[in-house]
């Protein structure tokens with residue numbers, strides 16, 4: 001039952017990638033870890049976004065090998081699987097070539113923190129990961145080595161695109177959407193002048209508030 005619900009969730013979350021304009025053709029993918037089992041659910045390879053549904057999501061083990069069904073999983077499955085093996089706290093992984101963020105990746109340039117929204121979600125700069133060819137574990141290793149111990153849930157893999165992680169697939173999708181949003185604004189800001197740096201103490205305060213206080217909680221903390 002959990003697996004069935006997760007298939008529906010992963011299929012539906014792919015609709016957010018198209019809704020926010022993060023993907024072209026069949027590029028981009030979302031996966032989710034099946035809680036308590038060494039399994040993951042990921043997009044099938046080369047299937048149109050309009051045709052994605054719970055039934056054609058691919059169930060794989062954490063080596064990226066399909067355990068049922070006929071369809072081949074996304075060509076990025078090895079990278080997702082590597083992240084789940086190396087980062088037990090991660091419940092969802094997303095990959096896109098979203099335009100503005102990938103333009104920063106093409107230059108091998110991290111996105112400096114010039115916006116409060118970036119401080120909130122990413123806690124500072126959005127880092128660049130190494131260049132890595134698809135196939136094997138190189139992309140996964142690059143994601144894990146860059147994001148381990150880093151506040152940012154997004155990495156710009158050099159000359160390639162964005163990978164994001166989250167406690168759930170939904171939070172990884174949110175990070176992918178926010179990454180493109182701040183990448184676009186940072187691009188425009190720098191194109192038109194010199195963006196004003198933010199003080200590290202302000203970035204820290206924003207990150208702490210957003211991560212620990214912001215949002216709807218079952219029992220909200222006392223307000224002062």
Ligand SMILES: [Zn+2]
Nearest residue numbers: 095097160161
């Ligand atoms: Zn890619």
